[in-house]
Amino acid sequence: MPETRDDWEERLKEYLSANDLRLTRQRHLIAEAFFETDGHPNIDELYLRVRRRAPHIGQATVYRTLRLLVDSGLAASSRFGGAATRYEASDEDSHHDHMICTECGSITEFNNEAIERLQEEVARKHGFAMHSHKMELYGLCRKCSEREPGSPEPPKEAR
Amino acid sequence: MPETRDDWEERLKEYLSANDLRLTRQRHLIAEAFFETDGHPNIDELYLRVRRRAPHIGQATVYRTLRLLVDSGLAASSRFGGAATRYEASDEDSHHDHMICTECGSITEFNNEAIERLQEEVARKHGFAMHSHKMELYGLCRKCSEREPGSPEPPKEAR
DNA sequence: CTGCATGCAAAAAATTTGCATGAGG
DNA sequence: CCTCATGCAAATTTTTTGCATGCAG
Numbered sequence: 088m089p090e091t092r093d094d095w096e097e098r099l100k101e102y103l104s105a106n107d108l109r110l111t112r113q114r115h116l117i118a119e120a121f122f123e124t125d126g127h128p129n130i131d132e133l134y135l136r137v138r139r140r141a142p143h144i145g146q147a148t149v150y151r152t153l154r155l156l157v158d159s160g161l162a163a164s165s166r167f168g169g170a171a172t173r174y175e176a177s178d179e180d181s182h183h184d185h186m187i188c189t190e191c192g193s194i195t196e197f198n199n200e201a202i203e204r205l206q207e208e209v210a211r212k213h214g215f216a217m218h219s220h221k222m223e224l225y226g227l228c229r230k231c232s233e234r235e236p237g238s239p240e241p242p243k244e245a246r
Numbered sequence: 247m248p249e250t251r252d253d254w255e256e257r258l259k260e261y262l263s264a265n266d267l268r269l270t271r272q273r274h275l276i277a278e279a280f281f282e283t284d285g286h287p288n289i290d291e292l293y294l295r296v297r298r299r300a301p302h303i304g305q306a307t308v309y310r311t312l313r314l315l316v317d318s319g320l321a322a323s324s325r326f327g328g329a330a331t332r333y334e335a336s337d338e339d340s341h342h343d344h345m346i347c348t349e350c351g352s353i354t355e356f357n358n359e360a361i362e363r364l365q366e367e368v369a370r371k372h373g374f375a376m377h378s379h380k381m382e383l384y385g386l387c388r389k390c391s392e393r394e395p396g397s398p399e400p401p402k403e404a405r
Numbered sequence: 406c407t408g409c410a411t412g413c414a415a416a417a418a419a420t421t422t423g424c425a426t427g428a429g430g
Numbered sequence: 431c432c433t434c435a436t437g438c439a440a441a442t443t444t445t446t447t448g449c450a451t452g453c454a455g
Contacts, residue, residue, distance in 0.1 A: 109454050111410060130444080145412040150445065166325055169420090171444060186374050199368050205361050206383060213354060214388030215345050222381040224365060229373030268429050270435060289419080304437040309420065328445090330419060 091178045095122045095161055102159040116141055117152040121162065127173040127194055165221060167194065184221070188228035195228065250337045254281045254320055261318040275300055276311040280321065286332040286353055324380060326353065343380070347387035354387065 091098070099118055103110050120137045121128070128136075134149045153174055156162035163177035167187045183198040202222070210217035226232075250257070258277055262269050279296045280287070287295075293308045312333055315321035322336035326346045342357040361381070369376035385391075 107409085109409060111454070113411070143412075147413080147446075148411060151410080169325075169331075172328075186369065186372060186376070188374075189377070195372060195374070197368055197372065199364060202361055202364050202368075205358060205364070206381075209356055209358050209361075210345065210383055210385065213345060213356065214391070215347075215354070215383065215385055216391040217345070217383045217385035218348070219385070220381070220383045222365075222379070224369055224374065224376045224379045226369065226374055226376035226378070232373070232375040266434085268434060270429070272436070302437075306421075306438080307436060310435085 090180075091161060091176045092122050095176070098161055099156075099159065102161070108155070113141070113144055113148050114152050114155070116144070117149055118156060118161075121153070121156065121174065122176055127165070127167075127175050129171045129173045131171065133174070165223075167223065168225075184223065186224040186226070186228070188231055189225050190227050190231035190234075193228050193230075249339075250320060250335045251281050254335070257320055258315075258318065261320070267314070272300070272303055272307050273311050273314070275303070276308055277315060277320075280312070280315065280333065281335055286324070286326075286334050288330045288332045290330065292333075324382075326382065327384075343382065345383040345385070345387070347390055348384050349386050349390035349393075352387050352389075 134146050162174050166172050183196040186195040293305050321333050323331050342355040345354040
């Protein structure tokens with residue numbers, strides 16, 4: 088079972104050579120920064136992080152490389168709420184979904200085999216050839232819901 | 247069981263007066279255009295549609311009104327893939343999720359009680375107070391998957 | 406060498422906001 | 431009347447693209 092976060096270097100090389108793409112210093116740096124970042128960074132965060140090591144790198148290259156990582160299957164992208172796209176290492180063996188706190192913005196991962204199976208079943212029933220899915224639960228995380236017990240009127244907007 | 251698509255006028259008035267907001271000609275027109283549109287229009291589509299009846303209306307007003315409809319619970323917004331936000335009438339009695347074809351972009355709705363229940367269970371287990379959720383299956387719709395039987399390499403990018 | 410990749414800045418696309426004017430209650 | 435809402439355009443934010451130059455293979 089390939090663990091993307093450990094395995095990325097080889098997997099990236101494979102993908103690149105299989106597609107006649109080049110392993111550039113930038114691509115390596117960006118991928119490295121990406122895979123050593125836990126959580127769900129967005130382009131800006133990655134850009135800043137990479138910049139520390141390679142000050143003259145272009146933001147466009149970060150965008151381009153992250154798209155490449157997504158195309159290769161090494162990364163997955165999501166847009167929670169209305170914010171900028173966030174990325175995470177995609178580990179095909181253990182897909183997971185997200186719970187997003189609309190109060191503090193924290194993201195919790197979970198996975199549930201039963202739901203996965205039901206999704207495939209639904210797709211099949213509709214003649215739909217599912218190749219991926221995305222599921223997000225919005226609400227208050229434990230901390231925030233404890234802080235505001237019977238929130239009489241949840242914040243009108245959580246942007 | 248309130249059916250939003252029939253009931254929107256009264257519900258909108260209630261929300262507005264409850265929040266000291268005004269029922270303006272524009273808001274009415276935009277809501278009307280929205281609720282008589284099937285599918286999942288985006289701001290542009292609604293703007294064009296409303297413009298036919300009220301040529302001098304501003305795009306910003308459409309944005310502002312759709313946000314209002316979402317805040318009021320009369321509408322729900324989603325962003326499929328990387329495209330602009332799309333809106334739909336939200337009928338609290340029958341939540342549904344989406345299957346998006348990455349080939350032709352068609353959107354199919356479905357709902358599955360079992361999945362809903364499991365979602366709530368997962369949330370509860372994590373101490374998470376879920377107030378809404380979103381689920382999207384990506385893949386090829388029946389038509390598209392019939393057209394490309396054993397697609398040897400799915401289109402690298404479906405933007 | 407040769408062509409893909411990069412950096413930079415400009416362009417796009419989507420959405421928000423400031424402000425003077427208009428109109429709902 | 432007194433605000434809140436609108437229209438318009440300008441500003442933001444996020445992402446993409448064009449192009450000359452660089453560098454991987």
